[in-house]
Amino acid sequence: MVVFAGQGDARRSIALLWRETGAVPARPAPGPKPALSVDAIVDAGIAVADAEGMAALSMRAVGEHLGRTAMALYTYVPGKNELVDLMHDRALAELPTGYDLAPGWRAALTSWAEDTWAFYLRHPWVLQVSQARPVLGPNEYVALETVLRLLFATELPASAVRRIVGTLFHFVRGAARTVAESRLAAATTGVSDEEWWQARSSVLGEVAPEFPHHFPLLVRLETEGAAPATDDEVPHLEREARTTFDVGLTVLLDGIEAAVDRNR
Amino acid sequence: MVVFAGQGDARRSIALLWRETGAVPARPAPGPKPALSVDAIVDAGIAVADAEGMAALSMRAVGEHLGRTAMALYTYVPGKNELVDLMHDRALAELPTGYDLAPGWRAALTSWAEDTWAFYLRHPWVLQVSQARPVLGPNEYVALETVLRLLFATELPASAVRRIVGTLFHFVRGAARTVAESRLAAATTGVSDEEWWQARSSVLGEVAPEFPHHFPLLVRLETEGAAPATDDEVPHLEREARTTFDVGLTVLLDGIEAAVDRNR
DNA sequence: TGACATTACTTTATGGCGTAAGGAGATGCA
DNA sequence: TGCATCTCCTTACGCCATAAAGTAATGTCA
Structure with a gap:
């Protein structure tokens, strides 16, 4: 499976990736409190993909990992492609950055x-994850x-x-x-x-x-x-x-x- | 989608790949004459994959391309993985081989x-097609x-x-x-x-x-x-x-x- | 307090996939 | 003529992403 960057609403995907924290909801919204979060879902996705491979990464599997149904994830994430984008960018955070150039x-x-x-x-x-249209x-x-x-x-x-x-x-x-x-x-x-x-x-x-x-x-x-x-x-x-x-x-x-x- | 070499019956896959022509059926078998052939199916598979990409390569699509159902292919080919192996090897036949080493x-x-x-x-x-376990x-x-x-x-x-x-x-x-x-x-x-x-x-x-x-x-x-x-x-x-x-x-x-x- | 909007999450359904199982019809040999 | 054998079809199962609609919880406002 080759995964392309989410092609849906570009604005929404990118805002998710850069975790636009602006527009903080001033007053609490009605309805049940969210029990999940984008972060929790992304972590679960990475856990599933690390353990079982990309082929085993299904919305069902991620949902199950969190004790939810597949559809519950769609409250937080527009779709599977966008989830993979988020997983990708989160994983990349692990890479070291401060290489010493003194030895050349x-x-x-x-x-x-x-x-x-x-x-x-x-x-x-x-x-x-495709490199052609990077995340x-x-x-x-x-x-x-x-x-x-x-x-x-x-x-x-x-x-x-x-x-x-x-x-x-x-x-x-x-x-x-x-x-x-x-x-x-x-x-x-x-x-x-x-x-x-x-x-x-x-x-x-x-x-x-x-x-x-x-x-x-x-x-x-x-x-x-x-x-x-x-x-x-x-x-x-x-x-x-x-x-x-x-x-x-x-x-x-x-x-x-x-x-x-x-x-x- | 990453495709692995067919993991089924190794003997059968390899025999198919190398087109074991031995054991020619001496007397014609009963039953209807086959209208398709492994070659025709492999060609159809390549046509579909070239035109629509690997993601669009389904047994249904290949069958349709030949005016048959998906299941008809299983008479000739053990499964989709083996079909991809055959497509891969057939495609590789296009590569040139006789490079001149005189100019270095x-x-x-x-x-x-x-x-x-x-x-x-x-x-x-x-x-x-995965290179890890080559075809x-x-x-x-x-x-x-x-x-x-x-x-x-x-x-x-x-x-x-x-x-x-x-x-x-x-x-x-x-x-x-x-x-x-x-x-x-x-x-x-x-x-x-x-x-x-x-x-x-x-x-x-x-x-x-x-x-x-x-x-x-x-x-x-x-x-x-x-x-x-x-x-x-x-x-x-x-x-x-x-x-x-x-x-x-x-x-x-x-x-x-x-x-x-x-x-x- | 009760009506209502909003939200999280579930159930159900649609149309895809690979392929197992079983059946229909054609063919050749006894 | 009967039968074994073969191609190809229909049906079905369990996966997949996700659309649509329903349920229940929570908040605000009259």
């Missing part, structure tokens, strides 16, 4: 990428401003910074997505990555026996390129993904460094 | 990235072998190639995803990116008037870093995304080059 932009960007990676793995459902909540802006500060320290021109920040996000999100999806698949199917690969490759050996002949480089990648298996608690393929992240980050930063050198 | 690996990889980017934009739904169809392997051939030309060790290929895919998929989601949002909401940003930023000016003070670098990015608007047919933000792709690719290839130089 490269060290700072490395820390940023690692924190962001860890954040996505804590809240994998965030990866399903535009306050924390989204804070997160962007944070990484911009590190990138502007390279003294690259704004036009280059603009593109490189996109590239960094593509990379971190893509790398985290692989791990997130892998974990989700394991959780929902009860089959670990290792078991899955085992089953697949044995079937493949039957169905396509001429495989090694057609794909010699793939075989070479398997035999030469794989890290040795360890008896870690961390699943092997997850360590593999983490290594891909580290190596990819180095490549990217080397590329940025090349641009910086050219710019000097 | 960098030029070849550039062509590869551009073709892959264009492919994802032709079939944006492919980006929703493992024949064309998936061909596509991998293709890019491996270009990367091994760098003479980097297999372990490095293994990680860099992941990084390249993360980048290309991420960049393409932005454009794909942007187009999808425009198509489903009827609001262009430009109109959307216009509406949002005017509301934002009301709700958060102190914005420029809090996010000076974002403002700088807008004013200094943006490409001038043109009266092209291509939407402005899409050109922006394409530029991000070009710049990001350069950065990545520079990074790979740095690794190659170190390895020499």
Whole structure:
């Protein structure tokens, strides 16, 4: 599922995101006192999505988590899309902002990428929120401003910074997505990555026996390129993904460094 | 929606993917002749997904496209997940394979990235198929072998190639995803990116008037870093995304080059 | 105090989804 | 001719988001 920013009443969604506290109701309104709140609903939504994944995030599930029906949420939130926007922006508040630039932009960007990676793995459902039309909540802006500060320290021109920040996000999100999806698949199917690969490759050996002949480089990648298996608690393929992240980050930063050198 | 590879009977899914033609039915079976075929269904699925997006891909929609009910498809295909796997592998067949390495690996990889980017934009739904447990169809392997051939030309060790290929895919998929989601949002909401940003930023000016003070670098990015608007047919933000792709690719290839130089 | 507006929340209903179950009709072989 | 086998259909179930209408609680005002 890809979730777009709420398309309904733009004014209302944005006001919700920025928690327009203005227009405080002077006199108390009639009717029963609200037992829920936007914050409580957003927290419940995050709890559900963290535990069961975005696919399991339904209005029913969130309502149930609060001892209410699905429809009760609509008193506080215009719809599911807007709820996801709010969840997204609330989650982003977790990201650190105060990176130290004294040891240089490269060290700072490395820390940023690692924190962001860890954040996505804590809240994998965030990866399903579309970046094309960003949620535009306050924390989204804070997160962007944070990484911009590190990138502007390279003294690259704004036009280059603009593109490189996109590239960094593509990379971190893509790398985290692989791990997130892998974990989700394991959780929902009860089959670990290792078991899955085992089953697949044995079937493949039957169905396509001429495989090694057609794909010699793939075989070479398997035999030469794989890290040795360890008896870690961390699943092997997850360590593999983490290594891909580290190596990819180095490549990217080397590329940025090349641009910086050219710019000097 | 994120789609995982079919988790049902592994043997059957893989046999379908590799189109196990063996065990040809010697004598014609009784019963009506099949009017559909796996191929026809896969084509219809791709047609629906290309035109309306992954979210609109339902068994009912595919059936209707063929003048059948949804349930008719289940004679040919075990379920929706397996259909998506088949669509994925069929689509991948479009990718070119014979890149010329004579002008060097960098030029070849550039062509590869551009073709892959264009492919994802032709079939944006492919980006929703999870990479964590790949579909493992024949064309998936061909596509991998293709890019491996270009990367091994760098003479980097297999372990490095293994990680860099992941990084390249993360980048290309991420960049393409932005454009794909942007187009999808425009198509489903009827609001262009430009109109959307216009509406949002005017509301934002009301709700958060102190914005420029809090996010000076974002403002700088807008004013200094943006490409001038043109009266092209291509939407402005899409050109922006394409530029991000070009710049990001350069950065990545520079990074790979740095690794190659170190390895020499 | 009683009438009434307002509010929180529930129930019910609509139209989507994937797919299980069972049935109808066509086909080929005995 | 009977029967097994096959394609394809209808129906049904339990999910989903959410529209519409109802219920009960709370406040203000006459």
